[in-house]
Amino acid sequence: MSTAPEGHGGTPAIRVKGAMLIRPMEGRDIPAVASLDRQVFRDPWPESAYVQELYFNTNAHYFVLELLDPAQARTWHTHRRRQSARLIGFVGMRVEGTQGHISTLALRPEWRGQRLGEALLLTAIDQAICDGARMVGLEVRVSNEVALNLYSKWQFVQYSRLHRYYADGEDAYLLHVYLEKDPDYPPRVRTRLLELMADLEIRPVGLGGVPADMGRSAP
Numbered sequence: 001m002s003t004a005p006e007g008h009g010g011t012p013a014i015r016v017k018g019a020m021l022i023r024p025m026e027g028r029d030i031p032a033v034a035s036l037d038r039q040v041f042r043d044p045w046p047e048s049a050y051v052q053e054l055y056f057n058t059n060a061h062y063f064v065l066e067l068l069d070p071a072q073a074r075t076w077h078t079h080r081r082r083q084s085a086r087l088i089g090f091v092g093m094r095v096e097g098t099q100g101h102i103s104t105l106a107l108r109p110e111w112r113g114q115r116l117g118e119a120l121l122l123t124a125i126d127q128a129i130c131d132g133a134r135m136v137g138l139e140v141r142v143s144n145e146v147a148l149n150l151y152s153k154w155q156f157v158q159y160s161r162l163h164r165y166y167a168d169g170e171d172a173y174l175l176h177v178y179l180e181k182d183p184d185y186p187p188r189v190r191t192r193l194l195e196l197m198a199d200l201e202i203r204p205v206g207l208g209g210v211p212a213d214m215g216r217s218a219p
């Protein structure tokens with residue numbers, strides 16, 4: 001493990017190059033995901049919301065970014081601890097008909113500022129494209145400048161402002177990106193995602209359109 005150059009926020013970021021993977025979220029991830037959700041968001045989802053999404057929402061795709069650890073956990077308790085330690089971030093995408101919706105996106109604070117959030121966002125958009133989405137939308141707090149910058153980098157534009165959308169009274173922006181407006185957008189998403197995976201040495205496993213051998217370092 002090494003300390004990377006300063007991240008976006010000016011805090012040193014942890015970086016374990018070549019030791020990460022992005023894969024579909026599974027039931028065993030839920031305790032760690034919900035714990036990170038509580039750490040990151042003011043209005044976290046309960047574990048039951050993830051159970052609902054993973055097991056009962058056939059339109060939902062959730063992905064985790066985690067540290068690779070070949071060691072297998074022997075007991076449930078060890079297993080829970082290991083999953084927590086290994087989880088770096090997660091993202092959720094629902095695709096209904098031609099509309100995609102990003103339901104969540106979060107990265108552990110100490111891992112931010114090194115394009116891992118962008119890699120997760122593009123994983124979700126790429127999945128929506130594979131599922132036939134023509135637009136992707138999401139809600140974001142009006143004060144969330146970092147996320148707003150990330151979404152605007154990928155051409156999300158403000159569609160409306162949702163008054164007192166959050167439980168604490170803050171407004172949300174509803175953002176949309178129209179995938180069919182620019183025919184280069186889908187290939188740009190895929191190219192950038194593959195670039196990030198190769199550069200950050202993230203292994204994709206079980207993703208919609210990304211071959212599993214991408215992102216590995218050259219032999």
Ligand SMILES: CC(C)(COP(=O)(O)OP(=O)(O)OC[C@H]1O[C@@H](n2cnc3c(N)ncnc32)[C@H](O)[C@@H]1OP(=O)(O)O)[C@@H](O)C(=O)NCCC(=O)NCCS
Nearest residue numbers: 008009105106107112113114115116117118140147149150
């Ligand atoms: C939003 C979040 C996922 C971004 O992840 P990240 O890994 O830190 O971001 P990246 O390093 O991938 O940066 C991607 C883009 O985000 C923006 N960004 C990232 N950090 C930023 C910062 N400190 N200040 C301003 N913009 C920033 C930039 O546009 C950046 O692109 P650039 O490097 O070309 O300028 C992460 O900050 C997070 O988990 N935040 C808390 C949860 C949250 O707000 N989720 C979104 C809910 S809608």
